[in-house]
Amino acid sequence: MNILVIEDDARIADFLGRGLRAEGHRVEQAATGPEGLAMARQAARAAATDGQPTVLVLDLMLPGMGGLEICQTLRAEGVALPILMLSALGAVEDRVAGLRLGADDYLAKPFDFEELLARLESLARRGRELARQAPNRLEVADLVFDRERMQASRGGRPLPLTAKELALLELMMSAPGRLFSRERILANVWGASEDPLTNVVDVYIRRLRSKIDEDGVPPLIHTVRGLGYRLEALAG
Incomplete structure (x- = not known):
């Protein structure tokens, strides 16, 4: 599985990177909103050609551009990569806002790594279905x-x-x-x-x-x- 982690907290980003790579996944990371948006666009173009979609792990609070804005921008541009949004803000209204702007799933911090992994695997399966439907x-x-x-x-x-x-x-x-x-x-x-x-x-x-x-x-x-x-x- 290809995973793009957009997270500015160095401790969480390191934990996710090491854990996901240990599970055999290919992981790229970005620490700011603009950097993450650019990498997500590149991942979407790659997915259109090689059929290997990238799942986005997207933090809500990011420097330069927030996770909600990134999600909204990608969806407005027609980017269909699966998005799992992470946030310390676990209130219902925050989850609803993320999902309404196009996130596929939402996980509040702190989270269990096994649950995160299961959710990512589910999103990857969904992403492969989308990739098969994309016109060549x-x-x-x-x-x-x-x-x-x-x-x-x-x-x-x-x-x-x-x-x-x-x-x-x-x-x-x-x-x-x-x-x-x-x-x-x-x-x-x-x-x-x-x-x-x-x-x-x-x-x-x-x-x-x-x-x-x-x-x-x-x-x-x-x-x-x-x-x-x-x-x-x-x-x-």
Whole structure:
């Protein structure tokens, strides 16, 4: 099982890391909200290609960005990784808030390690079911993205795309018609560490558009001035 532990308490994080690795699981760890969000997005992209989902162990109180905000952001972006939320706040309203924002399970601190492990195993089984349901082939009009081969084509013609261009295209094709802000694209494709003032998104959109929307074919990448970009086939 792949497990991403997002926990800022060094003592708890160390306990979880050692215990889960001793059980034979692959564990990655983050100590801040922004770092954890970036790693969760990367894990979601990996799950889409290798079919091995990551279960998130997410603390509620984190520096930089709280667990509830991380959970809400991931669900709003369509990330379906299983999430087990941890918190010292065990009141009913706290559990309800976490579950309503998209958490799959909730465990109050202090917790029994065996119970934590059983809950993670249950979530992993659910995650594998979701992974099997995820489409390996994305299509918008005559544009096709093969997630297994990490290749794209339009009208049957292979597109010579770089790794970043492929990641950008996969993001936009995963939700045809959805408006993606520059900030969301930057965070999903380049990660939270990238300078938010950079124009790299606009540069890559131009590069992607020159390869996809060339030779007089109907354009699929559309700019919404001041807001961002969307990929869709327009009627007519």
